[in-house]
Every structure is written in structure tokens, then in C-alpha cells.
Amino acid sequence: MTSSADSVASTVDPVRGQIVDAARRLAAQGLVIGTTGNVSARIAGRVWITPTRTPYAALRPDDLAGVEVASGRRLSAATPSMELPLHLAVYRTRSDVRAVVHTHSPHATAWSFLDRPLAPTTEDLTYHGLGPVETCAGGPPGTQALATSVGRALRSEHAVLVAGHGVVAVGDTVELAVARAAAVEHVAQIAWLLRHEALPAVHRQR
Template structure:
């Protein structure tokens, strides 16, 4: 079976001094921002995250757009995303990025092919992450979507450089990695692609738990 095609402020009355204005985003940047918000809402609607946990980002030229911390996905708009310089990690404009910003930055810097990053706390895959094992056996889905083997990175504090280093190492050139005792991290060319990988990983984890005798009612 062959691999599929890509799946699918300005303050009132006061203008900033010209030197302080940020460049206006182009059509491509706006499209990527909308895709990040759509992906975040899909994760919430499908139960991969609860409330405002998890995070989504996309590469936009030399920047990334990332979901802000503690922001409700159902009310989020593209303008709420935080702009971050990929090289320096400096926030451009307003907003406070997700605390997992170091994780996203590390992945984009290590993987020039990655255009989007998704982090979830989906139930079956997150539960598996506490085992410290790779997901097994590997379903055909992992090969079909070019995800590859799904390893588990060592447990590390959320938002830490240690977590970022471990995730990059465990991910390698693959499409997904489990964060030990924490959750799931997936990458793709677009936010939509990364969400598809997150769905595939959660399904893989459900099958893995069933093969270990888990109650089907608990793993969907």
C-alpha cells in the first residue's frame, strides 16, 4: 500500500512607532494559523486533550505559531496564537506561549522537514507512556502514514530542556514519540497531518492494551 497524499491589534487611536511595528503576516501565515486552531479544536473534540492541556504549533518561515498557555481551544482564534522566533526563541508581539515551547523549538531545529507539532494527552497512548516501552506490535497504519516505530522518551519535567532533548533523540526521523509518563508528541508537514498521526498513535495504543488483556470498555 503506497503512502497517501498529504492529508488533508492594534490599539484604538494609537499607532506604534514605525520601528516597533511587527511585519504583517502574509496569506500563507494566516492559513497556517487557522490550521493550528483547527487542529487544536479537533484534539479537544475527539478527546485527545481536556480543557487547555496539550499544544499545537506550525512553522511559518523563520517563526512558529504556537497555542498560548491556558487558553480554551473552543474560543481560540488565529490572532491569539503566539509568534516565536525559531532561532532565538524570543516571543514577538503579545501573548504567553505554551510552557512546552522549548519542546517545539527543539523539534523544529532538529528536523527541518517538520512543519507542525502536536502534543496530546490521549488516554491509551498516555497510559502506555508510563510503561517506558515502545508501542508494539506495530500496526500497518504506522507504515501507511510513514509514522515509523513509536518509542517512549525518558520521563522529564514538563517544559524542561531535558524533556526536549529526550524527545528529539527518541523521535529520530520518525513521526511520533511517547513522552515518558506524560503524553504523546507527533509531527507532520502540516497541523492536519500531525493530528492524523496523533489519531493513528492512539489507535495503535488501544490495540496494544487490548493485546495485554485490558478491558475494551476502558480503551475505546
């Protein structure tokens, strides 16, 4: 017999594998260090997210934490990332989003302190469906205030800088969310290198 529960089960494992692969790639690319940053994906009303304080190199699909999107009810023994509220806020706001990536990648995070848009300098942002990346208000890590700010900022965008904190990028696949987070970091790095030279006025020091 095929039921909706069966179809969910058949898709959970591949997606959990994608989350683990993504987390390891983020670490390998220097977009996250140690146990910082987090990755999640949604399947049929449930979110699977990287657990708190587990090094990505040791992470396995069975270690991911499962949570119901609507209720926040936990579906597994693993303790979710402390930024679970941020991920849930995005999923509750955006029915099209299937994956959320949060990093503290260095150049983009540094740019988040400037409170000015990260404008496209190369095709990397537009290639990934991103316009100028705005900065939204931050808040203490793990708080509902931070989650609400990010959820509001991503109502119509696919990436945002969180003031004094980092990057949140979304997509309809884990792959795309990771690519967007990487593109934001790449363009931020270029912006810093050019900041005093040939950039548009928006990137020059005031």
C-alpha cells in the same frame, strides 16, 4: 512590490487557522482535555503555537503566540504554551518538520508508563509513516531536559511516547501531525484491549 515579508504574511493566516482547527479537533476527539496539549506550525523561521491556558473552544488565530525559531524571541503579546521549548527543540533538529502536536491522549499516555515500544497492530501506524513508536525519557513539563529528550528522539522518527507524560507527533503539515497523534492513540487503545490476548510478546505483561 512583493517581498519575502509579504509572502510570509500571506501564508501566516491560513496556517494559524489550521492550528486552531487542529486544536479544536484534538479536543473533540478526546486527545486533549481542557487546555492541555499544544499545537504549533512553522513558517519561514517562525513558529505559531497555541497559547497557555486558553480553552480550545474559545481559541482564535489572533490568540496564537508567535516565536522566532532560531532565537526564541517572542513576536506577539500572547504567552506561548509552556511546552514551547519542546516544539523549538524539534524544529531546530528537523528542517523538514512544519508542524508539531503534543497530547496527553489516555491510552498512549498510559502506554508511555510501560517503557516498551508501541508496535503496529493494524495498518494505522504504517499508513501514517510510523514504525514502532518508542518511548523517550520524560522530565518535568516545560523544562529544557524534556525538550532535549524529545528533540533527540525525533531526529529520525515522526512520533514518540514521552515517558509518563504523553505523545509528540510531527509532520510537514498540521493535518499530518494531527493524524499521526491520533493514529498513535488509536493503536495504543487496540494494544491495551489486546494486551493479554493475541498480541506479539512485546505487548504482553511481563
